[in-house]
Amino acid sequence: MTILQPIKPIKKARIGLYTIGLAAYWNQFPGLKERLLEYGRFLETKMSEYGEVYFYGLVDTEGEGRRAGEWFNEKNVDLIFCHSGTYCTSSAVLPVHQICKAPVVVLNLQPAARINYEQTTTGEWLAHCGACPGPEISNAFARANISFRVINGLLGLDYTPAISLTREKTSDHMAAKRAWKSIEEWIRAASVPRTLRHSRFGFLGNTYNGMLDMYSDFTMIQAQTGLHVEIVEMCDLERMLRDVTEAEVKAKLAEVREMFTISEDSPADPIAKRPTDEQMQWSCRVAAAQEKLVREYDLDALTYYYHGAPGNEYEKLQGGFIVGHSLLTARGIPCAGEGDLKTAIAMKICDTLGTGGSYSEIVVVDYEDETILLGHDGPFHIAISEGKPLLRGMGLYHGKQGTGVSVEAKVKTGPITTLNVTQTGDGKLKMIISEGESTNGPIMKIGNTQTPVKFRKHPDEYMEQWFYEAPTHHCAMAIGHQAKLFQKAGELLGMVHVTL
Missing domain, CATH: 3.20.14 (L-fucose Isomerase; Chain A, domain 3)
Incomplete structure (x- = not known):
């Protein structure tokens, strides 16, 4: 915090981000993959207000997890957010963090406050079930001795995607505001070790x-x-x-x-x-x-x-x-x-x-x-x-x-x-x-x-x-x-x- 021109600028945190899903879903449910990547890009844009964000894209197999871990190492990230877009096996997630040792925060951010119970299809439900793999991923991290944190809440979109069968504009919802306050704090906090190391x-x-x-x-x-x-x-x-x-x-x-x-x-x-x-x-x-x-x-x-x-x-x-x-x-x-x-x-x-x-x-x-x-x-x-x-x-x-x-x-x-x-x-x-x-x-x-x-x-x-x-x-x-x-x-x- 300065009131004069700073002599040396603070170093922004370098943030890794990826979205998870299950490869088997993509042919079964057209549009789901693209929908989840859209959510990931929304996260990337909003997080970029606070740090330098490197969005890998989708991790949906254990091989993709290994590639993501190497990519985050190349980017020298300080913190990684794992966006739980839908169900994903923990075997795809764990290699990311066994290869890249940056601290991890799992984002369980549901797109809508409430699904459309009358019209929801299986594909629609899968776009809202990010909490489903949470216990499995937590268990894998604990058994691999990888420290982690989880942020639960709403995604906080300011619009509803065309593919959606329910209202996804939740930016004013308290569950979205709480989640984004925590995300902001984690990104700002990640600038501290980077700044001190330099x-x-x-x-x-x-x-x-x-x-x-x-x-x-x-x-x-x-x-x-x-x-x-x-x-x-x-x-x-x-x-x-x-x-x-x-x-x-x-x-x-x-x-x-x-x-x-x-x-x-x-x-x-x-x-x-x-x-x-x-x-x-x-x-x-x-x-x-x-x-x-x-x-x-x-x-x-x-x-x-x-x-x-x-x-x-x-x-x-x-x-x-x-x-x-x-x-x-x-x-x-x-x-x-x-x-x-x-x-x-x-x-x-x-x-x-x-x-x-x-x-x-x-x-x-x-x-x-x-x-x-x-x-x-x-x-x-x-x-x-x-x-x-x-x-x-x-x-x-x-x-x-x-x-x-x-x-x-x-x-x-x-x-x-x-x-x-x-x-x-x-x-x-x-x-x-x-x-x-x-x-x-x-x-x-x-x-x-x-x-x-x-x-x-x-x-x-x-x-x-x-x-x-x-x-x-x-x-x-x-x-x-x-x-x-x-x-x-x-x-x-x-x-x-x-x-x-």
């Missing part, structure tokens, strides 16, 4: 000293997600800084003034003041250097932290980080502070799915409103802001070195979902998902991002359950209720996931 995550500096929850093995990260971790140094960024021109600083300053409101002094906190002209100029110069770094190293995300000795040049450099990293996040390059690589992954998942993903942690609990404020003194995802974010000059960054400009903002009021990527004792990545509501409650005026969130349980009960799952203390906040979407992404990543 991603380069920059790791600048180090992890905040002593934050044990955030330490991770780069090899473990790549093994489980496919992303590459590129270690970059402060001297690399400093080298970029030397090449920044005055014209680039001016352009960044114009960008910042358009996207942010420049605050006055905080009425509450003496360390939060109106940013000085010097602070604004420096933040924009650093922001221009940060963009150069991302482009030179071809980065898709960035996690960073630098402490350093008081008064050194790198301390001044890192003091200008927050504005530039917020701008990068708004351009599809999520940036996570304190060296939290796992939360950068969570943010990238959210951003890939078009749901935002702002860097957050627990700020404070409001027991009167029964909300938990989530936010940070780090970068903010401007695309999901409630109004224009504020920029405040900070006399210090709590727990860190240096001074600079920070973002004060909250996520849009309405449904939100938090996504935490953590690591279990056996070294496996795990997703923790929670749905809640961002409220219009008050926030502090201290130059930090803060969003009051009301979860479905009392804060005490919610935190008890959340902490029991052993999260990292940061998470990504996305807009909308996205639990089912995130669950599908977790499943396709082979990642353990839990929804609170």
